[in-house]
Amino acid sequence: MVTGMSDGDTTFGGTFATGDLARGASAGGVGTGGLYAFDVAAGDPAFGWQPGTNDFTPGTAVVRFVNDTGAPIVDPTVRYEVWILNDQPRANDVAFGYSTDGVTFTPVPALTVTSVEAADATPAWTMTPETITLTGVTIPAAGTLALAFSGDDVSGGGNRDEFAIDDIVVSFPGCGDGLLQPGEACDDGNDAAGDGCDAACTVEHGFACAGEPSACASSCGDGVVASDEGCDDGDTADGDGCDAT
Incomplete structure (x- = not known):
């Protein structure tokens, strides 16, 4: 599920072939706002977005995991990668939050990653690995864990960098x-x-x-x-x- 795009918000299970929600594959360096499959490394496409004036500023992408183990899951661990192509003179962030009801999300400020305002002289995709154990969180059997990845402008002006999330893993003890x-x-x-x-x-x-x-x-x-x-x-x-x- 994605919110904050000029073409409108989505719900889980939607299919899109054109517009902001289906910009296609790219190695980066794009200027049109929307969702992309960014090749952050050789043979490694990742779910990404190019923020724009009316796209993902602010915006949120939510992925949902269903506990089909038949038993409650306690203290799950979440791992993922944040990829940034710092090719523009503007800083944007990627923030993380989670929810077990899909309505109320708990933010985790310590996992926020912000791009450098000054553009890199030779832009290349860089990765920040993130890991958190959600201590005290229980996902009941057949329940869900929703993970939210949000972005917004932080500082600077003009065009914006590209961002991607990859290799999301939810594990449990x-x-x-x-x-x-x-x-x-x-x-x-x-x-x-x-x-x-x-x-x-x-x-x-x-x-x-x-x-x-x-x-x-x-x-x-x-x-x-x-x-x-x-x-x-x-x-x-x-x-x-x-x-x-």
Whole structure:
């Protein structure tokens, strides 16, 4: 859903072939206000906009995620990239907010990215990665999480830079995601047993795990024959039939 365009606001599920909402693909350097598929890097198109007097100043693009896991999601983490082509002598911003009801949005000022007012001598797309864990937020089963990306003029005058959002990811704590969460002794990025970190994210007997994502290796010398050991006599001394490996 997009608001703040001279051709009017949209709703979820709309299809557009002409005008502000369908400016097409571009590498940047455009002057006509509207929505674009900007090639921010080789083979990497991103959802973007060229602000204009009556386009996206202010404006907001909202993407909506549906929780189809069948259970509530608690404390989701949001990751995305902000891309800016600073080719004009004007500063605009990209702000972030979120909502679980699609009506009331909570802004996160710390994630606001503003383009430099002075144009770059050799303009090129630059990227700022953003990550936030929405602590205390619960998305009920079949509920939605709406993410809002807003923009407006900040300073300067004349034409405006180009902006894009890319690689939006919403994840949530769980064993097998490669992130150590409270209550997990390890997390190696999968929920398979036998590799040192089992499906409950506990360290399997005979292994030691460290890092994020966890790297697990057998604990040679603990007297337990792990899945990747041929023997284990309780020590790491050579010459007794079971060596140090």
